[in-house]
Amino acid sequence: MSDIVLAGVSVAYDGEPVVRDLDLTVASGEWLALIGPNGAGKTTILRAIARLVSFRGEIRIGGRAVTELSSRDVARKVAVLVQEPQMPAGMTVAQYVLLGRAPHLGYLGKESSRDRRIVRDVVRRLALEELASRPLDRLSGGERQRAAIARALAQQAPVLLIDEPTSSLDVGRQQSVLELIDQLRKEQELTVIAAMHELTLAGQYADRLALLVGGRLAAIGSAAEVLTEPAIAEHYRAQVKVIQMNGSGTAVVPVRN
Amino acid sequence: MRTHQPGASAKLAVRFGVVAFLSVFFAASCGGAPTSATSTPASRFPVSITAPGGATVTIPRRPQRVVSLSPSATEMLFAMGAGPQVVAVDDQSNYPATAPKTQLSGFTPNIEAIAAFTPDLVVAAEDTAGLVHGVQALNVPILIEPAAKNLDDTYVQIKQLGAATGHAADADSLVASMRSQVGSFVASVAKPARQLRVYHELDNTYYSVTSATFIGQVYKLLGLTNIADAAAGAAPDYPQLSPEYIVASNPDLIVLADTKCCQQDLSSVAARPGWRVIVAVKSGQVVPVDDDVASRWGPRIIEFMRVVALHVQQLEKQAA
Amino acid sequence: MLSVQVGAAAVPPAVLAGMPRLRWGWAGAGLLALAASCGVGVLVGPVHIGVGTVVQTLVGGAVDPGQANILWSLRFPRVVLGVLVGGTLAIAGAAYQGVFRNPLADPYLLGAAAGANLGATLAIAFAPGTSVLGVNVVPLAAFVEGCRQDRQRSGRHHRGAETLQAPERDQRAFRPGKPAVSGAYALGRSVTGLRSATGLILAGVAIAAFFNSIQSYVQQTQTSSIRQVYSWILGRLVTAGWDDVLLILPYVLLSVVAIYLHRRLLDALTLGEDEVTSLGIPVRRVRLIVVVAATLGTAAVVAVGGTIAFVGIIVPHTIRLLVGRSYRVVIPLSVLFGAAFLVLADAAARTVVAPAELPIGVITAFLGAPFFIAVMRSTRAAAL
Numbered sequence: 001m002s003d004i005v006l007a008g009v010s011v012a013y014d015g016e017p018v019v020r021d022l023d024l025t026v027a028s029g030e031w032l033a034l035i036g037p038n039g040a041g042k043t044t045i046l047r048a049i050a051r052l053v054s055f056r057g058e059i060r061i062g063g064r065a066v067t068e069l070s071s072r073d074v075a076r077k078v079a080v081l082v083q084e085p086q087m088p089a090g091m092t093v094a095q096y097v098l099l100g101r102a103p104h105l106g107y108l109g110k111e112s113s114r115d116r117r118i119v120r121d122v123v124r125r126l127a128l129e130e131l132a133s134r135p136l137d138r139l140s141g142g143e144r145q146r147a148a149i150a151r152a153l154a155q156q157a158p159v160l161l162i163d164e165p166t167s168s169l170d171v172g173r174q175q176s177v178l179e180l181i182d183q184l185r186k187e188q189e190l191t192v193i194a195a196m197h198e199l200t201l202a203g204q205y206a207d208r209l210a211l212l213v214g215g216r217l218a219a220i221g222s223a224a225e226v227l228t229e230p231a232i233a234e235h236y237r238a239q240v241k242v243i244q245m246n247g248s249g250t251a252v253v254p255v256r257n
Numbered sequence: 258m259r260t261h262q263p264g265a266s267a268k269l270a271v272r273f274g275v276v277a278f279l280s281v282f283f284a285a286s287c288g289g290a291p292t293s294a295t296s297t298p299a300s301r302f303p304v305s306i307t308a309p310g311g312a313t314v315t316i317p318r319r320p321q322r323v324v325s326l327s328p329s330a331t332e333m334l335f336a337m338g339a340g341p342q343v344v345a346v347d348d349q350s351n352y353p354a355t356a357p358k359t360q361l362s363g364f365t366p367n368i369e370a371i372a373a374f375t376p377d378l379v380v381a382a383e384d385t386a387g388l389v390h391g392v393q394a395l396n397v398p399i400l401i402e403p404a405a406k407n408l409d410d411t412y413v414q415i416k417q418l419g420a421a422t423g424h425a426a427d428a429d430s431l432v433a434s435m436r437s438q439v440g441s442f443v444a445s446v447a448k449p450a451r452q453l454r455v456y457h458e459l460d461n462t463y464y465s466v467t468s469a470t471f472i473g474q475v476y477k478l479l480g481l482t483n484i485a486d487a488a489a490g491a492a493p494d495y496p497q498l499s500p501e502y503i504v505a506s507n508p509d510l511i512v513l514a515d516t517k518c519c520q521q522d523l524s525s526v527a528a529r530p531g532w533r534v535i536v537a538v539k540s541g542q543v544v545p546v547d548d549d550v551a552s553r554w555g556p557r558i559i560e561f562m563r564v565v566a567l568h569v570q571q572l573e574k575q576a577a
Numbered sequence: 578m579l580s581v582q583v584g585a586a587a588v589p590p591a592v593l594a595g596m597p598r599l600r601w602g603w604a605g606a607g608l609l610a611l612a613a614s615c616g617v618g619v620l621v622g623p624v625h626i627g628v629g630t631v632v633q634t635l636v637g638g639a640v641d642p643g644q645a646n647i648l649w650s651l652r653f654p655r656v657v658l659g660v661l662v663g664g665t666l667a668i669a670g671a672a673y674q675g676v677f678r679n680p681l682a683d684p685y686l687l688g689a690a691a692g693a694n695l696g697a698t699l700a701i702a703f704a705p706g707t708s709v710l711g712v713n714v715v716p717l718a719a720f721v722e723g724c725r726q727d728r729q730r731s732g733r734h735h736r737g738a739e740t741l742q743a744p745e746r747d748q749r750a751f752r753p754g755k756p757a758v759s760g761a762y763a764l765g766r767s768v769t770g771l772r773s774a775t776g777l778i779l780a781g782v783a784i785a786a787f788f789n790s791i792q793s794y795v796q797q798t799q800t801s802s803i804r805q806v807y808s809w810i811l812g813r814l815v816t817a818g819w820d821d822v823l824l825i826l827p828y829v830l831l832s833v834v835a836i837y838l839h840r841r842l843l844d845a846l847t848l849g850e851d852e853v854t855s856l857g858i859p860v861r862r863v864r865l866i867v868v869v870a871a872t873l874g875t876a877a878v879v880a881v882g883g884t885i886a887f888v889g890i891i892v893p894h895t896i897r898l899l900v901g902r903s904y905r906v907v908i909p910l911s912v913l914f915g916a917a918f919l920v921l922a923d924a925a926a927r928t929v930v931a932p933a934e935l936p937i938g939v940i941t942a943f944l945g946a947p948f949f950i951a952v953m954r955s956t957r958a959a960a961l
Contacts, residue, residue, distance in 0.1 A: 050855050075857025082855075088847035090902035094595025099845055103857035108838045120592045133595035155856070462808045462815055463934070491930030497808065500815060501651050502623040502932035505643070518805065530818030531650025534643065 001062040002077070002158035002191045003028040004049060009057035011044050011215075018044045019055070020215040028062075028158075031185060031192040033206035035199060035226075037236050040212040042195035043083070046161045049193070050080045061159060075103035079152035083163040085144075087136040093147050094132040097123055100154030119154055126150045126180075142173050146180075153184065160185065162194040166201060174198065178205045203227055204249035211235065223250040301425065306417050308401050309410070312389075316398045319423040320378035324371055326363035327382035330402055331356050332555030333415050334380070337431050339422040345374045352549065352557070368392065378421060405554035407474040408439065415556070431556060438559050439478065442566040446479050449573045455481040456498075456508040456537070457551075461519040463498045470494050471554050472514075475562055479569055484508055504531050509572055511537040512544045512565065514551035521545070540575065544568055597844065597903035599910070607913030611660070614917035614924075618656035619648070621924045623931035626652075655817040659920040661829045662814065662878040663888055667915020669871035670889025671907050672836045675843035676867050684875040684889040687868070811936035812885030814923050825877040832874025833912060839867050843904040886938050888915055891945040898952050918945075 004026040011019040019041040026032045034042040047053040051066050051074050059066045061077050069077070079100070087096070100122075101115040123132050126146045136144060145165075152160060165181065166174040182205055185192050196202040202209055203223030211219040211226050213235045219226045227250045232240050243251040303317040322344045325331040331350035334343055346356045347363045361370055363381055368391035371379060379392050379399040392399040400421055405411045412432045419428020455476050457466050465485035466473045476483050484506040488496035513521045523543040527533050537543055544564060550557045619631055626644050633640045634648045666684050673682035842863045845853055853860050875889075892915040896907050922940040929935055 047851070052851050052854055070857075071854065071859060072857035075855060078855070080852070080855040082849065082852055086847070086849040086852060088902075090897070091844075091847065092595035092597075094592050095597045095844070095903060098596060099848065099856065102845055107859075108842075110841065116593075116596065119596075120589065123592055129589065129591060132589075132592040460805050460808075462805065462813060464804060464808070488930070488933035491933035491935075495804075496930075496933035497815065497936075499623045499927045499932050499934050501647050501927070504647055504651065505624040507643075529816075530654060530820070531646050534646050 001028050002189075003062060004159065004191060004193070005058070005060045006045070006049070007058040007060075009045070009048060009055050009059060011041070011048055011053055011055045018215050019048065021057070022215070022217055024210060024217065024220070026191060026193055028191055029185070029189050030208065031182070031194070031206045033202035033209045034193065034195045034212060035197070035202050035209055036212035036218070041215040042212055043163050044215075045212070046080070046163055046193065046195055049159075050074065050078050050161055052080075072103050075155065075157070077157050078159045078161060079155040079157040081148055081152050081160065081162040081165065083167060085148045087139075087144055087147075089137040090135050092133050092135055093128055093139070093150075094119060094123065096136055096147055097128075097150045097154050100151035103155055103157075118156070122150045122153045125153070125184075141168065142176075145169070145173075145177060149177075149180070149184075153188075158189070159191045159193070162192065164195055164197060166196070166198055174201060181205075199227060199232070199252040200250070203252070227252055301420065302423065304420050306400060306421055308417070309403055309413070310384075310401055312401070314398050314400050314421075316378060316421050318377075320376075320421070322374065322376045323378045323380065323422060324361070324374050324376040325350060325356075325380045326361060326366060326371075326388075327380055327402060328352070328363075328549065329382065329405075329553040329555040330380045330414070330418060332553060332557060333418050333431075334422065336556040337415065337419055337422075337424045337427040339418070339424050339427075342422055344376065366391075368395070371395075380418065380421075405471050406469075407471060408435075408478075408558070410471075411554050411558065412436070414554075435556060435559055439562065442562050443478055443480075445566055446569045447573060448480065449569075450576055452480070452482045453510060453569060453572055453576075454484055454506060454508040455510045455512060456484050456503055456506070457512045458515055458521070459495065460515045461521055461525075463500055463503060464495055465498050467492075467494055467496065471558075472551055472561075475558065475565070479562070479566060481510070481565075481569065500529070500531070504535060507535055508537050509540075510542045510544065510565075510568055511535070512546060512551070514546055514548050516545040517548040542568055542572060597901070597905045599906050603900050603906070603910060604913075607910050607917075610917040611913050611920075614920040615656055615660065618659060618920040618924045619652055621928050622647075622652055623927060650818065654819045654822050655814050655923065656920055657822050658814055658817040658825075658881065659923045660916040661822065661825060662882045662885065663892075663919025663922075664912040664916035665829050665832060665874040665878045666885065666888040666919070667892035667911040668833055668836050668908060669875045671893035671904065671911045672839075672843065672867050672871040673889070674893060675846055675904055676864050676871075678847060680894065681890070683886075684871065685884060685886075687872065808936060809883040811938035812883035812941075813926075813934070813937055814882055815927070815934050817881070821881040825881055828873050828877035832870045832877070835870035836867060836874075837908055837912075839863060839870075840904040840908040843867065843908070882937075884938070885919070885941055887941040887945040888919055891941075891949050892918055895949055895952050 004024075006022055006024040009019060009022045009024075010017060018039075022041075022045065024032075024045075034045060036042055044053065048055040049059055049061070049066070051059075051069075051071065066074055097119045098111060098115065101111055101118065104115065105111060123129055126149060128143070128146055128150060131139060131143060131147075136147065139147065160181075162181070165177055169177060178201060181192065181194075184190065192206075194202075194206065196206070203226075206223070208221060209219075209223055209226040210217060211231065218235060219231060224244060227242055229240060229242050232238055232242070232252065239255045239257065241253045241255050243253060245251055302319055303315055305313055305315045307313045319342075321342050323334065323339065323342050324345045325334060325343060326347040328347070328350040331343070331346045332352055334340065335353050335356060340353075340355065344357060345359045345361060347361045348358065349363060350356050350358060359374075361367070363383070364385060366381070366386055366388045368388070371392065372395050376392075376397050379388075379397055381388055381399065381401055382403055384401055389399055389401065398421075400417065402414045402417065405414060412435070415432050415435075416425070416428050419425045419431075457472060457476065459465060465488075466483070467485050467489045468474065468477050468483050469489065473483055473485075484503065485496055485498060487502070488498055511526065513526070515521045522545050523538070523541060526543050527538050532538055546561055546564060550561050620626070620628060624644075624647055626648065630640050630644055631648060632638075634645050669684035670682070673684060673686050674680055676682075677686070679686075842858060845856060845858050846860070846863065848856075850860060879885075893907050893911045896910045896914060900906050900910060919937075919941070922944055923937055925944070926935045926937045926940045929940075
């Protein structure tokens with residue numbers, strides 16, 4: 001099972017608290033969007049779940065505390081898509097995706113033919129087959145993002161943590177990436193937690209939104225519940241108009257007086 | 258900085274007068290080298306010396322506070338009896354043991370440190386780091402006696418130092434003695450049936466000397482063939498030889514000038530890979546010499562030559 | 578959970594082509610190059626020895642004892658040492674480049690050379706020719722210092738602010754007569770927190786500068802030993818014997834094998850630190866092991882051969898340009914081609930101005946730099 005439970009989680013950098021006493025539950029197969037102003041702690045929560053940063057409190061995945069797991073076990077449960085993945089020059093797509101198999105190999109282990117077949121399948125699924133032997137620095141931005149997603153999928157982890165999947169993408173690409181993630185999570189029954197700054201898109205794709213302010217949970221619920229004008233005005237200090245589009249989610253539109 | 262004591266000025270003036278009078282007197286009497294063994298203190302000053310570099314140095318009066326920054330010059334000075342006039346020698350001047358060794362450096366001279374000894378003559382082997390300029394700015398005569406290329410250079414340097422310190426006669430007799438000893442060494446090594454080969458070792462990475470060097474000249478005088486000469490094209494003076502070549506050359510005599518720096522001796526040489534087959538190693542003709550003796554061009558070269566000549570005689574007896 | 582579609586079809590060529598692999602062609606070329614260079618190495622030298630004689634000597638036939646002596650005692654061990662030194666320097670260079678994600682990293686980056694130089698200078702200046710447990714004190718001091726001051730690196734990585742613990746001051750002066758404790762000391766001292774690559778490099782630069790300054794000072798004040806120190810710093814295999822080969826063989830094997838086993842992990846390290854950790858790879862441990870292994874090998878070969886420059890940079894980079902960037906390729910080929918390169922350079926060092934020797938560092942720089950430039954220009958490489 002891949003439900004995620006955070007209980008009383010606090011994270012501090014250099015003594016400065018960034019996440020304060022957070023309680024959060026994400027159901028298996030759910031897509032939770034973490035929204036909130038800059039510095040609210042969205043990325044930090046993702047890092048804590050992936051055990052990339054030390055925290056106080058408890059984080060459980062599928063009932064097991066992450067602190068009790070080895071880092072390989074964590075990597076088998078949690079795949080992370082960072083905001084700006086490193087794309088080493090000269091590395092081919094296939095090799096890059098193959099790195100995603102690392103959690104399933106021993107410390108000095110070698111990849112098996114099964115690993116290579118998994119890579120093949122993932123590469124095919126993300127329409128990267130023709131680009132498989134092309135070096136990463138010769139891919140477009142969108143292709144690179146797909147490669148990063150492919151690598152995360154190759155990990156075969158039930159939980160996918162994404163940090164800003166749509167930053168620096170144009171509106172068309174933003175939609176196709178999010179559609180892709182949505183399809184994949186339904187196909188593979190993944191639990192997705194994504195830090196997103198695009199409020200409308202967050203509302204359209206996520207099952208629930210968690211609004212974080214100053215390291216605390218200010219609101220959690222559906223898009224309609226969380227994306228309200230007073231909430232956004234208060235926490236983002238932004239003037240917006242919230243429009244409910246029937247069937248197409250909640251639109252948050254900036255307003256200029 | 259001179260410390261003026263009461264009455265010192267008067268004494269100084271008297272000394273000046275005597276020196277000036279006597280030097281004029283002796284210069285007038287065609288200033289040849291006196292034949293007496295000890296030179297009178299005030300003889301032949303002021304003296305002008307043309308150092309090997311071409312610079313002419315004038316020394317106004319007999320120096321009493323000589324600073325030597327050259328170990329070879331130090332040895333020469335003390336050998337000719339000028340030791341009492343030497344107030345400081347550099348940190349490498351370890352012979353004789355009575356020489357007043359200081360922290361002064363001949364490689365990186367510090368003008369202030371030199372000046373602190375209030376010298377009236379500075380002797381060095383090279384003009385590094387503006388040494389000459391700095392000492393001249395102190396109005397002190399400085400004599401640069403660079404590394405000798407052969408024994409004749411050494412004799413010239415000894416004589417110059419003798420003239421510079423008022424020991425011309427002693428210097429001459431020292432030179433004469435050295436010449437005669439060299440002559441006897443050369444005579445003692447009769448012409449051997451074949452040319453004997455020598456390998457002179459400077460350090461344990463097989464740096465050697467060619468016949469273009471001072472030490473190399475000594476071997477040449479004794480009629481030895483220096484195996485390093487074959488490498489003179491690559492490095493005219495101090496080539497690093499390939500051990501293959503050394504072994505293949507099969508020298509009859511190995512002289513180790515790295516006994517102090519690198520603790521080399523017969524057993525360490527014999528332990529080197531492939532070296533035991535060398536005839537010099539097999540017959541025990543591996544001669545350890547003091548590194549300093551082999552690297553200076555002072556009077557102790559005679560000792561070096563004596564030891565080498567002895568071994569050459571042994572070799573010739575064995576060959577016979 | 579991603580269900581595994583174990584398809585019956587094999588992996589398509591495009592995908593397979595993208596997989597990192599050392600192709601047999603290149604491995605064969607490396608072995609061939611090594612064999613050829615060893616052949617050249619045993620055949621050339623200031624003493625002319627014919628091919629027939631060399632072959633006869635190897636198979637134990639009857640040959641002139643003088644020539645056999647030169648071959649067995651001098652030339653063969655020198656070639657073998659060249660293989661060990663060249664291969665180790667190249668693989669250590671590649672390993673450092675991988676660990677620090679810095680193409681300019683060479684085996685001397687962390688100051689192993691500075692430490693070894695200092696150790697050797699101290700030993701040459703103050704206690705030359707003495708032996709400890711049968712090992713000449715110069716290489717021993719070099720090894721100890723080379724290993725030890727690597728271990729003094731410790732970096733602490735705080736999220737958001739990299740802070741560096743000041744490297745521990747070197748309290749121990751070299752004491753002749755004490756048995757070598759470098760191995761135990763080096764491995765016993767745990768390096769806490771090797772998570773900051775930049776911090777390590779900076780500390781290494783600082784430490785190297787510090788040790789270099791001490792070494793220069795000692796050299797200045799012990800001028801009679803300058804020639805020796807100079808020859809040591811430029812590197813030389815001129816004094817090679819089987820003793821040296823046996824001395825460094827265990828360290829070299831350990832080092833090369835350890836780094837070889839980590840080649841896949843070095844590929845993974847090219848991702849960001851967070852990403853590598855999120856893949857379940859223990860970054861700190863990998864860095865520690867690779868750095869220790871590379872340092873051990875480097876210190877050992879530097880102890881017998883001095884600090885031969887260029888091999889650790891030129892060889893791995895040339896392989897990256899010619900063959901590929903994956904460490905699965907770079908690591909094994911670096912060993913083979915690095916060994917070949919150094920054996921050839923050493924052969925040149927003892928024949929170009931025969932019967933004199935050139936310091937091998939001069940040759941490696943002279944040969945390596947233009948070759949590298951030529952390769953770079955002809956293959957229009959991606960930015961390094």
